[in-house]
Amino acid sequence: MFTIEAKRVLTPVTKLIVVQAPMVARKARPGQFVILRCTESGERIPLTIADYDREKGTITLVYQEVGKTTRLLGRMGVGDAILDLVGPLGMPAELPREGRVLCVGGGVGVAPVYPKAKAMHEMGVDVVSIIGARSADLLILEEEMRAVSTAVYVATDDGSRGHHGFVSDVIKQLLERGEQFDEIIAVGPILMMRACVEVTRPYGVKTWVSMNPIMVDGTGMCGACRLSVDGKTKFCCVDGPMFDGHAVDWAEAVRRSRIYLEEEKIAVDHMNCAEGGCRP
Amino acid sequence: MTSKGSRVEMPRQAPKERIKNFYEVALGYTPEMAMETARYCIQCKKPGCVKGCPVNVKIPEFIEKIAEGDFAAASRIVKETNSLPAICGRVCPQEEQCEKYCVLGKKGEPVAIGRLERFVADWEAENMKIDTPPEPVHPTGKKVAVVGSGPAGLTCAGDLAKMGYRVTIFEALHAAGGVLVYGIPEFRLPKSVVAREVEYVKSLGVEILTNVIVGRTITVDDLFEEGYEAVFLGTGAGLPKFMGIPGENLNGVYSANEWLTRTNLMKAYLFPEYDTPIKTGRRVAVVGGGNVAMDAVRCALRLGAEEAYIIYRRSEQEMPARAEEVENAHEEGVVFKFLTNPVEVIGNEAGWVTGLKCIKMELGEPDASGRRRPVPVQGSEFVIPVDTVVMALGTSPNPIVSQTTPGLRIHDWGGLIVEEQTGLTTREGVYAGGDAVTGSATVILAMGAGKTAASAIHRYLTEKQGR
Secondary structure, three states: OOEEEEEEEEEOOEEEEEEEOHHHHHHOOOOOEEEEEOOOOOOOEEEEEEEEEOOOOEEEEEEEOOOHHHHHHHHOOOOOEOOEEEEEEOOOOOOOOOOEEEEEEEHHHHHHHHHHHHHHHHHOOEEEEEEEEOOHHHOOOHHHHHHHOOEEEEEEOOOOOOEEOOHHHHHHHHHHOOOOOOEEEEEOOHHHHHHHHHHHHHHOOOEEEEOOOOOOOOOOOOOOOEEEEOOEEEEHHHHOOEEEHHHEOHHHHHHHHOOOHHHHHHHHHHHHHHOOOOOO | OOOOOOOOOOOEOOHHHHOOOOOOOEOOOOHHHHHHHHHOOOOOOOOHHHHOOOOOOOHHHHHHHHHHOOHHHHHHHHHHHOOOHHHHHHHOOHHHOHHHHOOHHHHOOOOOHHHHHHHHHHHHHHHOOOOOOOOOOOOOOOEEEEEOOOHHHHHHHHHHHHOOOEEEEEOOOOOOOOHHHHOOOOOOOOHHHHHHHHHHHHHOOOEEEOOOOEOOOEOHHHHHHOOEEEEEEOOOOOEEOOOOOOOOOOEOEEEHHHHHHHHHHOOHHHOOOOOOOOOOOOEEEEEOOOHHHHHHHHHHHHOOOOEEEEEOOOOHHHOOOOHHHHHHHHHHOOEEEOOEEEEEEEEOOOOEEEEEEEEEEEEEEEOOOOOEEEEEOOOOOEEEEOOEEEEOOOEEOOOHHHHHOOOOOEOOOOOEOOOOOOOEOOOOOEEEOOHHHHOOOOHHHHHHHHHHHHHHHHHHHHHHHHO
16 A cells, blocks of 8 residues: 655655555645554654645655654655555645735745645646745755746745745735735744734735644544634644634644644654664 | 352452553453353343344343353354444443343343353454354345444444445544544453454455545545445544533643544553653543543543543433443542533643633433433532543534535434434435434444444345346
8 A cells, every 4th residue: 555656855854755545646635635654553643745646646745854753754765655544634725716826835834835836827826936944955846836836935044045034024025015916825834824924914915824733533533633713613634724824823723733742752762762872 | 940140240450450551441251250140041031131232132042052161152143143242242331231121130130241242252252263154145246335444334344244245344544443442442442352353344254444534535426436336324423522611722621532542542551652642641630421431531540640530510320421430430539520510621821721610510400311400500610620621522423424425414413314224314325323323322322223224235235136
């Protein structure tokens, strides 16, 4: 099942894999995600579907090695199989079919932005993109984004490429100089998305974000992924993952994303330890 | 005929020991204990027990074989009507079913039918290397899809396979068993027992595809297009309920589903050997009075909680949980706060739970359920200091299948509308049973519904061929 057919190392910590998953590929649409598990004792983690090929029966996943599961995944190579993979989960993004849309991707978030930008571009939408990362060597999918955008702006936290600063700064510059967008789609780390939303709020431009909270089953069963949108509790796995960023309760979302920070560290330490890399 | 044997108590792990582990609490009968218990049955001519069993296990017959010491024969009799005896022997509410109608129970104690069923199933697993071979049937060549591998789905699939259908079960999670693996804890139903029963169903020729969500990965319409001639929906009641009180999204508030799934399916109690974590906290409050609440609170103790509370708005009498589970919880040191209802979850500045604000309740007039309605006592609010709150308020059916299947109708509360005698939904060829139809109920009722639907599907496909 779920055999890795191709792998690209995008940055030292970001990898792209093309996985054989015909049933998922047949139904997948931009905005949806999968949940996977690498080992019998492994955790279930959600990853956005970055691309899919219905004919070849493959999906593309892009991930950054942050926790134990993504590190394990990072070690897998072509020919290896992922133990469990289920999807497509979540609601497909409701993408505009015309007009001008600003697509913003931060860090590994460029990966989930790409299929949306591509789909809109194919429908005739004027796509303008901003991609960002901590530094130039961590930028991903720039070529792919250029192929589906009329303009691509780059921002790096350290100034090693493009604008010296955050993607949200670039959004602000574009809006300040009077550029018009019908919608903005911002995907990336939670603090980046929050910053983008705060920048666009005064301009009243509809800003969609793709939330990535902690999940277990991904089918609406456990409620781990709940968040407040417009004061109502939503389950990201079945109601999302795309939400109106101006309606999200960000303080709650940020706080809930940190529930298991301590345990995530323990899991990684435990893995290192088991492999003889114990710190004295 | 008079009774010779006696109702032997099943040995259990001592409470102080068992709250430190997830091993099974009830340890099982020895052959001697089983035979002594079996001899207690007076072999009624018109046994009430069988009528009380949703799958009509031939109870006196299998008990007679145990009394004779022919456990293999007993096992074959049980499996004629029940594909999952090791599970039913452990989690059925026998006091509400077979044992309730035992004639001996009218004056004294009923025969321990559940314990005997468990004994037979466990004996078979240990002693009969090759499973009881199912009676050979001529494959009909027809394909039937079963959605969900919980008790309803497994039973329906097993029965259809025995009737000669090619059955495929589609399971959303990575493991088969549904609520038997994600919900019911190891100490009440070991996962190895579930795996064994799943293997039995597979040995009947049933194919199980995990990691497939019907309604997402594939739709019911797709299944018909792929040549399945009937579909059984045993999708359970997977949607958690919350109270809608302030503070429910604080860090440290879990639905019982999440709490149990992390613990049982993902084995969070073995973290970090297993990767999935859980935040237990020192003091845990579980809100609710059903079996799920008992499971959740007993998990809390085993996960290391020093204080574990059941918060229930009615009194002990109205608790829907099985008496046996309530007793187990009492023995293990769970503190029951009856006539108490949460009004707010209190948190600290960082957003973590620090307490549960509750109000005292008193019982008023009977409500629709026939139980006396709890009403709040004005001004009686108080705070129980806790680190973790688990909401075990019941569940409702998951809408993924009903939302993606044209022609399926549901009740306002989410349950699938079916014809009671057959399980037929509002769409031809689509049947349903278990919690997806009834809302959260019991394993055995789901199995009964799976059985009913299997017969109905068989009639439907036979008639369809004749048309």
